[in-house]
Amino acid sequence: MFNNLTIKTSLKDDEYNLTKNLLSYLNTDYPVQNFDFKSTIDKILKKAYQQHSLSAQEVAQNALFLIYEINLAHPLSVAAKKQYDPIILYLRQSIEHQWLNYEFRDLKEIPDLTKYDNFDDFLTSVWKKHPASHHELFDFIQNDASKEQVFMFLKSDSALNLIFFDLVAYTLIGAQPETRGTISENLWDEIGHGDNVLTHVNLYKDVLKRQNIELPDNHYIDLYSVEALSGHNAFMIGAINRCHYYKLLGVMAMTEVLDPPQYEKLVKGCKRLGLIDRDVLYYNEHITIDIKHGADWLQTVISSIVSHYPETKKEFYLGSLLRLQTAQRYYDHLLCEMKKLD
Numbered sequence: 437m438f439n440n441l442t443i444k445t446s447l448k449d450d451e452y453n454l455t456k457n458l459l460s461y462l463n464t465d466y467p468v469q470n471f472d473f474k475s476t477i478d479k480i481l482k483k484a485y486q487q488h489s490l491s492a493q494e495v496a497q498n499a500l501f502l503i504y505e506i507n508l509a510h511p512l513s514v515a516a517k518k519q520y521d522p523i524i525l526y527l528r529q530s531i532e533h534q535w536l537n538y539e540f541r542d543l544k545e546i547p548d549l550t551k552y553d554n555f556d557d558f559l560t561s562v563w564k565k566h567p568a569s570h571h572e573l574f575d576f577i578q579n580d581a582s583k584e585q586v587f588m589f590l591k592s593d594s595a596l597n598l599i600f601f602d603l604v605a606y607t608l609i610g611a612q613p614e615t616r617g618t619i620s621e622n623l624w625d626e627i628g629h630g631d632n633v634l635t636h637v638n639l640y641k642d643v644l645k646r647q648n649i650e651l652p653d654n655h656y657i658d659l660y661s662v663e664a665l666s667g668h669n670a671f672m673i674g675a676i677n678r679c680h681y682y683k684l685l686g687v688m689a690m691t692e693v694l695d696p697p698q699y700e701k702l703v704k705g706c707k708r709l710g711l712i713d714r715d716v717l718y719y720n721e722h723i724t725i726d727i728k729h730g731a732d733w734l735q736t737v738i739s740s741i742v743s744h745y746p747e748t749k750k751e752f753y754l755g756s757l758l759r760l761q762t763a764q765r766y767y768d769h770l771l772c773e774m775k776k777l778d
């Protein structure tokens with residue numbers, strides 16, 4: 437979502453009252469009284485990432501999501517004025533730090549990345565070997581899902597697809613000069629080569645419209661679980677933090693290689709349910725164009741940066757893992773929710 441005058445939440449409230457107080461802090465000019473953000477977030481993060489509480493992780497990831505929303509809010513909103521507010525920065529950095537440590541907790545040792553001369557081949561193998569690259573969610577959609585279940589996927593896919601132009605645009609700021617042409621081409625594809633009807637945002641809206649799926653103002657973030665929130669946040673952490681810029685490129689590369697084979701299955705599932713090619717233009721477009729985008733990120737952008745700065749390999753690797761891990765948890769959860777509709 438972008439250009440919103442108020443920040444919207446997927447989580448109504450929580451046992452710590454963080455969500456309610458954070459929303460009030462972000463959306464109004466009034467100071468929040470009698471609420472200690474710092475001790476509250478410290479308590480939540482301890483529960484979330486030291487005691488493995490999924491509900492505390494959801495509160496933390498939702499707070500991070502709300503804070504990231506500031507970056508795309510209406511410039512004249514109250515929230516926009518809080519972008520660099522010290523309390524907001526404290527919350528954001530505390531959550532980001534603990535989350536990343538937790539996300540990579542099983543990574544005892546990073547493989548020796550210096551030995552990979554063809555680093556793009558290495559990242560391709562990381563993608564192919566990861567369970568997210570061949571997740572059963574898409575086999576289920578292809579072969580068994582009902583229309584209602586596919587529609588749940590489409591709704592859940594909305595929020596990220598509808599800000600994807602902005603996410604690609606974030607990769608352009610401060611980009612290595614020789615990568616700018618490739619990134620700009622990707623951005624040009626996102627914006628439909630200048631044709632407003634063919635922008636990927638509008639192609640996605642068209643998928644929903646043709647199935648009479650209403651698009652609410654909140655882009656269905658009310659369907660967002662902790663898994664979806666962290667998947668969304670995996671992009672934004674790299675978008676707005678310069679120190680995580682290379683991770684964002686890893687996230688992007690994995691996103692583009694994940695899509696084509698999965699979307700092929702999705703389109704087959706849609707056709708099984710009676711939809712026609714015209715109904716799934718967005719997905720058909722991405723089956724082909726994302727093969728190019730994936731190769732562009734891996735073989736052109738990342739390879740070029742790695743050749744200048746070999747020490748960046750670790751960041752690309754971590755960004756790739758961040759995307760694959762969050763995607764896998766998101767697919768697991770979504771499949772489970774879809775099956776409940778049976």
Ligand SMILES: [Fe+2]
Binds near residue numbers: 626636
């Ligand atoms: Fe796209």
Ligand SMILES: [Fe+2]
Binds near residue numbers: 692726729
């Ligand atoms: Fe793409």
